[in-house]
Amino acid sequence: MQIEKGTSLTQDAIRRLRQNRMAMSGLWILVFIIIIALLTPWIAPYSYEEQNLALGASAPSFEHWLGTDTLGRDQLTRIMYGSRVSLMVGFVATSVALTIGVLWGAIAGFLGGRVDAVMMRIVDALYALPFTIFIVLLTVIFGSSMLLLFLAIGAVEWLTMARIVRGQVLNVKQQEFIEASVSIGLSPWQIISRHIVPNVLGPIIVYSTLTIPSVILLESFLSFLGLGVQPPASSWGSLISGGVETMEEYPWLLIFPGLTLTITLFSLNFLGDGLRDALDPRSARD
Amino acid sequence: MSLLLSIKNLRVLFNTRQGQTVAVDDLSFDLNQGDTLAIVGESGSGKSVACYSLLGLIPTPPGKIESGTALFNGEDLLQMDEAQLRKIRGNKISMIFQDPMTSLNPYMTVLDQLVEVLKQHHQINKKDAREKAVAALMDVGIEDAENRIDDYPHQFSGGMRQRVMIAMALMAEPQLLIADEPTTALDVTVQAQILKLIKDIQIKRQLAVIFITHDLAVAAQVSNQILVMEKGRQVEYGDTGTLFTESTQPYTQKLLSSVLRGGKVFPSFVDKNSKPLVEIHNLQTSFGISTGSFFQTKKLRKTVLENINLNIYSGEILGLVGESGSGKSTLGRSVIRLLESDKGEVIFEGRNLVELDYGQLKSARRDFQMIFQDPYASLDPRMTVFDTLAEPLLHHHLANKNNIEEQVNQLLDDVGLDRRFLRRYPHEFSGGQRQRIAIARAISVKPKLIIADEPVSALDVTIRAQILQLLLELTQKHQLTLLFISHDMSVIRYICDRVIVMKDGHLIEQGETEEIFNNPKELYTQQLLDSVPRF
Secondary structure, three states: OOOOOOOOHHHHHHHHHHHOHHHHHHHHHHHHHHHHHHHHHHHOOOOOOOOOOOOOOOOOOOOOOOOEOOOOOEHHHHHHHHHHHHHHHHHHHHHHHHHHHHHHHHHHHHHOHHHHHHHHHHHHHHHHOOHHHHHHHHHHHHOOOHHHHHHHHHHHHHHHHHHHHHHHHHHHHOOHHHHHHHHHOOOHHHHHHHHHHHHOHHHHHHHHHHHHHHHHHHHHHHHHHOOOOOOOOOOHHHHHHHHHHOOOOOOHHHHHHHHHHHHHHHHHHHHHHHHHHHOOHHHOOO | OOEEEEEEEEEEEEEEOOEEEEEEEEEEEEEEOOOEEEEEOOOOOOHHHHHHHHOOOOOOOOEEEEEEEEEEOOEEHHHOOHHHHHHHEOOOEEEEOOOOOOOOOOOOOHHHHHHHHHHHHOOOOHHHHHHHHHHHHHHOOOOOHHHHOOOOHHHOOHHHHHHHHHHHHHOOOOOEEEEEOOOOOOOHHHHHHHHHHHHHHHHHHOOEEEEEEOOHHHHHHHOOEEEEEEOOEEEEEEEHHHHHHHOOOHHHHHHHHOOOOOOOOOOOOOOOOOOOOEEEEEEEEEEEEEEEOOOOEEEEEEEEEEEEEEEEOOOOEEEEEOOOOOOHHHHHHHHOOOOOOOEEEEEEOOEEHHHOOHHHHHHHHHHEEEEOOOOOOOOOOOOOHHHHHHHHHHHOOOOOOOOHHHHHHHHHHHOOOOHHHOOOOHHHOOHHHHHHHHHHHHHHOOOOEEEEEOOOOOOOHHHHHHHHHHHHHHHHHHOOEEEEEEOOHHHHHHHOOEEEEEEOOEEEEEEEHHHHHHOOOOHHHHHHHHOOOOO
16 A cells, blocks of 8 residues: 655645646636736737727727727727736735735734734724725825725725634634644744644635625726726726726627626636635545 | 334435445334333444434435335334424424534523424414423423523533423423433533433333434443444344343444443552652632723633642553533643643642743643544644644654654554555544544653543544553553543543542542542542443
8 A cells, every 4th residue: 555645735735726627727717818918018909099089989890809999999909908907906906905814813813812802903993994085085195006006905905804814713723723733832923824824724715716806896996086097098997887888889898898807707716616625625525 | 012113124325426335224123112222333333324314304315215114103204205204203203412502592592492392293372382391391300490491502501401402302292202322412420310311201201212322331221122233234133131241243242342341450650759740739720701891801710720739640640530610621731831820830840830931831842742632623624644743743853854754654653543644634534543643643742741631532432442542552652641631430440540530620539540439538429430321
């Protein structure tokens, strides 16, 4: 008999993820979309601000595969350029929220007592701030920029993450294996990083895959307020909200950006589910 | 006596990803009115599945009742549809479950839960229903039933809740009661009371009882027929009296031999004149309960341990006995500072552990380790066996990258686990195997003292005997000192050199094991000893 395969959780997780077809197709579609987004300036058929007012809003054709908008701009090009903004906002803002939220929640939950109380009251206070006014204030003070966009979204999204993580940590903390690691002599930081965080990964991953789409949509709202992307630059969010206005006359202006976003989100969800299963040894089905 | 239930050739399958598994294979038995049948077997033997399938309580799919008949008053339960079964459940046949903490609905008063059964099966008005419920509670020995009936489950203790469960099961005056390990989660003194209660009620009402248990001693005490199951098959079926003396089946023999009888065969060599390994003086531990708002916290303290004085000698296995809530686990954890104490001293090799600062304590932790009760919760589910065992070794620099694999393998050998399990995760092991892993982790750093907190109470009897044997071997081999916490007197007698009895946070009696068992000085110790089921 041979010693069974696998060395660490990460390697096992990769092996299990590979066996999950849904997750892998999600991953490949995401990779494809990201590559397109990166290469857009070189492969886009038109320039994103090139207008053709004579053409106006035209249905998909050979020249314009996904049609043009009311100003005669090529929609495929605009979706491609939009993906750069949306994906960046989605991933960067989510990672900001993820990092702060997980650390904050894990520390509060693990240390407990007064520290926990103070840390969570700060979260509550921030929750209570009206988001819209907060953004408007930021815009007035600092003007609009992409950096500010990340900051604003990150500042809001980590709160929920911190709460979710804290709740999970409180639950995991009571289990005997945490006491066992105290009795081995591990420091609090070692216990958090080695034993607690890996055991709360499931909800973290699921919530992250939910955060990315909500961040992408949040961006379109912020752009509408004048923070973030300004026309003629585009993002998926702004294309969709533009498309909604002309939905009855020119449905393709809503359908295609919507479809792109939907495909991305589906892929993200499949990948997220796959990751959650892959990181949980108990879901193994060998 | 008239025949109530007759099972013939019952066969239950489960379809799993790995293919079909036979949960119950060719089971046949008869049960008369007023008789008690004990179905005995280890976990996974199919004893619960067999009974659940009678009432259509196994999920189908994946479960499937493939063949057999179950005649209850002449009607085949297995042919009934859901509506017919609902008329039987709780009305003609009712059940009591293992865990009284989770089998009652925490958001309903006891009255509502008791009356619910009646309303389901009979037309009855509110006043009559309440009267009946109060009578039922009084029947199961709950004092002040008239008032307590409006309480919620959390206001009752574990034993009381099990009494409520029994009252609930009896509300509709069933003919057959199926009790699935009804006393496993209870303290030994409470277990004795509940067993007696079930027996009394059975005689009074001429009830037939199927008693599912893994404990042969309990089975011997309550039943007049025993059916032994192993891996879904019926190994033996006969009268309780003759089964124990005349059984020839190897599996029954194995079960019988795993019943712990008598004291320790080879007592550890302990030099009582030497300096104790641990000296505990006036140890007091309390838990804070904070109430009030964030800015104005009122701290109440509940004293759990008071004035504990105790020596632990090198090389001995010291038993710590008490019921739940007696503070025995708190004492174990206070000694090695998994819990902070208010005052007192724990002198371990000349140093007072209570006063060590964080850094000193961290390095001192190598010398004392702990084995926990629940092998399902004490291992990190996301770590392989290798990672679990390598962590303490690497942390205390007892191994390096080159020899770590060899060292971990040796630990596996020590606890009798196959080396090829190295890369598996905890969920792939049985309870007994997990407990072996937990023991391996505890001995990995070569500690001087191990606190074992109920290490075998979550395990099957046959596994329990093996794990106790392993602990005995390891203490000899590595010259370990063990503080062995348990509520099970037979386990304590089997493994310990000395015993301490705890009650309500105080040590009430201590002495050599045989002396305590033969000549208990305190009334409470006598009560504990009397409640152990015997045959």
